[in-house]
Amino acid sequence: MATAISGMDIYAPVFKVKRNGEEYPPKESILNIEIDEDLETPAMFRLSLNEEINIRTQQFRWLDDDKIKPGTEVEIFFGYATSKKQGMMKGRIKALTPVFQSTGNPTLSVEGYDLSHDLQKTAKKFTDTEVTYSTIAQDIAQANGLSAKVDPTEITHGKVERIKNEMDYDLLKRLSNEIGYEFFVRNKELYFREPKDNIKGDFTFEFRKNFINFNPRMTAASLVNEVHVTAWNVKDKESISESAKISDIKSSVGNPDFDNIIEESQGARVDVKIEGRLVRSQKEAKNLAKAELKRRNKGFIEGTLECIGDPMLRPGITVNIEKVGKRFSGVYYITKATHSVGDAGYKTTITVRRSIFMSMEDLLPQQDSHISGVVIAVVTSNQDPEGLGRIKINFPWRGEKDESYWARIASPMAGNERGMVFYPEVDDEVLVAFEHGGDQPALCYRSSLEWKG
Incomplete structure (x- = not known):
């Protein structure tokens, strides 16, 4: 049974930042703290420190502190005084931004990312032959010192290779997109899994009860059957x-x-x-x-919801939103969450998506109608009526008999009244190139090696 969030039972929000297992910096020096989590990008944290200066040494407490520097690993916890604090993130500091004003104390903004950001800089070895995508995810997790939370995949691939300059993060994102999986890192666990978007949520929001605002949008512009x-x-x-x-x-x-x-x-x-x-x-x-x-169909209904802070609201889970009309009431999937604690207390803002299947992030990249590179075709005729040595071809991967116009053959040492030609026979495979990415074949290369097994 779904449980309602006790939005109006307001407790004193608490947070903690740890370095090497100890609380550092102390919460008394933190003016505000924010965490942004997104299924599509590495999670990010920001905290603002109230800077202090030692009158005697003229040194800044935080700006000159060697413990607060790029590369420092931290843990962040959110919660309430009457409940157990939830571990939100393990990450590394990446940027320091001090702000000096003519009046008042200076502040230091500390920003960083979760450990998935490290995967954007590494290209570890993995099993690449006769391998499943889930095995690759496990290999990369282990190579980067992360534990793997991986759902098994069924298809075994003969060879999986990186695209040029592709890092571990981009590789796993590409593989997950191909099969409709999710990939993200939470604390020190790497998730490569089927989206948990087809079940009723454990949290329920109701209009005029336990959310601050909800702004959904329905659009049918790009839906397909x-x-x-x-x-x-x-x-x-x-x-x-x-x-x-x-x-x-x-x-x-x-x-x-x-x-x-x-x-x-x-x-x-x-x-x-x-x-x-x-x-x-x-x-x-x-x-x-x-x-x-x-x-x-992923964008049928999308929206944002703001509520009293709850550290359990994370991307990758569903929530129930009720009493907002028949069209907009239902189960929504969280794709992004922002948790912030400051002068206004603890608030959580979630980005949600709803549709027939509770879709997740973009699964496959959009592609235009142009054809790039070379493709395989099958010869349908080599009897050029004009005697120019051209052939007609069919593209079987289009699933229909759409015979092309006459296309030229690439021949070695060809020139005016010289050269040699090897005519491909009907039903031979050839490689075809297209001029400027158009859809008409411009040049055919001699037959590719065909399988005879």
Whole structure:
């Protein structure tokens, strides 16, 4: 049973900052403290210190303190006097910003990030052949001194490589996006998991009871009913085709009539097609279609909610928001949370998202319609009526017979009335390049090596 937040039972907020296990700096010197957590970026903390100057030595207490410097690891706790303090973050100081004014005491702003920020600077070794994404996450966690909280993934990949200059953080973010997982670091634990966004929340907010304000927004501008994925299986020389419908991503806590809502808001059913992505099986294509359908519908209802501070409100959990009308009442997923303690007391502001499936952060990057690099095609004709040595081709990964116009063949030592040509036969595979990223083939390269197993 969901429990209501005791928003009006106000206790004295307390916080603590620790360095090497001891409280430092003392809370009496901290004017305010804030933590920003986001599923998409490393968590950040800020604290403002009331600076003091020693009249005799003319040294500043904090600005000249070797214990408060970039690289120092700290722990931050939030809570109330009558309850156990919650460990919010383990991180490192990254920046110091003093403020000197003509009157009053100077202040020192101390800023830093959680330990996931360190992963943006490291590229540790990991098992890269015949490996699952979850194994890679475990390897990187261990290599960086973190414990792994990893949900197992099913598909074994023959080879997984880094993109040029890709650090550990970017690698895990890319892999998690590909399969609809979440990746973040909390304290010294690395999470690589399925989003916990399809269950009723443990916290309940009600209008005029226990939140300060709630500002939701509903938009149907980019909603779609179905996503189709087509690709080409190089090994079997067969096209791959899969699709995902709203029923494939439906959640027990979402709107049961979401499919009709989309059709009514757009004036017709909206189907989109994804082609040319690298997938190796029907299952990968199905997962890609579902992830893309989630991404395109992720912004159905979004909003922010401000309430009396509660350290249990963290990104990656659901909350129930009730008595705000039929359209906006329901289960929401927290994607971002800001906890702040200062003169105004302890407040928490959360960014939430709601939809049929309780989608998480962006799952897949948007791609334009241009085709970059080279792609695989299959020869359909080599009988050029103009005798120019051109061929026609078909792109099987598009899942349809869309024969191209005549495309030239790249030949060695070619020139005016000289050179050599090796005609590919019908049904041979060729590599195709496109001029300026357009959708018409400009140049075909001789047949690629085909699988004969």
